[in-house]
Amino acid sequence: MYKEKIKHKISLKKRLNFKSDFWDVLNYPFTRFLISIVLVCYCFVFIKAFINHQFHIPLTIISLLCGVFYQSYQIIRNKEKILIYSILSLFLSALSFISIQSSSSNPLIIWVYFYLGAYLMIFSVEHHQSLTTPFGEGLSFLFALGICYWFFEKQMLGVDTVLSTFITIILLIFLLYSIVHAFFEIKHHHLSRFLLSFFTCCSILILSIDQIIELYSQGDITSEHRWVERLILLFRYFLLGLSSLYLFQNLMLLLSYFPNKYTRSYFSDVKQNTLIHIKRFSEDQISKTEAWFALIFTVSVYSLNYIYQIIPINMSIWLSILLVPLVIQSFFHHKIDQSLTVAKLHASSSHKQISINSRIKNRNKRKRRKKSNSNKK
Secondary structure: OHHHHHHHHHHHHHHHHHHHHHHHHOOOHHHHHHHHHHHHHHHHHHHHHHHOOOOOOOHHHHHHHHHHHHHHHHHHOOHHHHHHHHHHHHHHHHHHHHHHHOOOOOHHHHHHHHHHHHHHHHHHHHOHHHHOOOEOHHHHHHHHHHHHHHHHHOOOOOOOOHHHHHHHHHHHHHHHHHHHHHHOOOOOOHHHHHHHHHHHHHHHHHHHHHHHHHHHHHOOOOOOOOHHHHHHHHHHHHHHHHHHHHHHHHHHHHHOOOOOOOOOOHHHHHHHHHHHHHHHEOOOOOOHHHHHHHHHHHHHHHHHHHHHOOOOHHHHHHHHHHHHHHHHHHHHHHHHHHHHHHHHHHHHHHHHHHHHHHHHHHHHHHHHHHHHHHHHO
């Protein structure tokens, strides 16, 4: 109890020092000068928005920010740090003053995008290890099915052109590779873990960028939209906010493979990022029942959506990727755990039986030795 109290006091001191150091920096003369410049920039932004009668932020942007802050809290569970990152983002987003001068669009929306970019950059730099999400065979298999469906809906598969042929070959290799590892018990090595992680990272980026382009083309909620369409649009922006933190990190992982003039140690950076891909891919293998359920569920959802066009393509893919693990964890894992416990009981009982038999044999040997010794005497 005494040691726990000391640890609690030390953690409280660290939190207080972190916050006090941050607020002490704000009392410096140079930071006060920066704050005054930032306030002047923000005054210009709000005055221009008021003059142009564009003094509003759309609900979709608010839903996007809610998704970003919600996922930030789920990752670090620290409100004080999120507040500090938000204040720092306010400082950096004052640079939107430069682009707002020569733009005729809503200045508040431009400022929000600058603020969001600054927040994502600060958060990804501070918590890059938390954002490198670990995944395994199941998730890579779901993304392989989803990206194949996306290219099929976009009519980019086939052998008509060189580009479509190249895309078809790459997707078939990725799909077959993930199917083989999902349905057969093959041990993973460094190359398989890297390839599956790299292809999954590319799939996440393609689907996320397509969702951003599609949502941007749809625009804001208007009176022409029905209430169901409004809710779906707000939910899609919220999902985009949830995935934006991981999207930024995956983008950084892929961009590190392209050489540029700012990186001196290119090969060491490539080696380090390759190790990140290998380490974040789990060696745990899924069962055949889970693989069959994922295949049947996703193919049926994609087929129904292809025939009836119920929801957008991107939304059907993300919903399938979110729902399949939840269903497997709630239904299949209970049965798997039960079978494991039964197997453990059988193993323990057989182990006990073996130990009892060995004891009986040892006793008989001892009796025989005693008899032989007595006969000799």
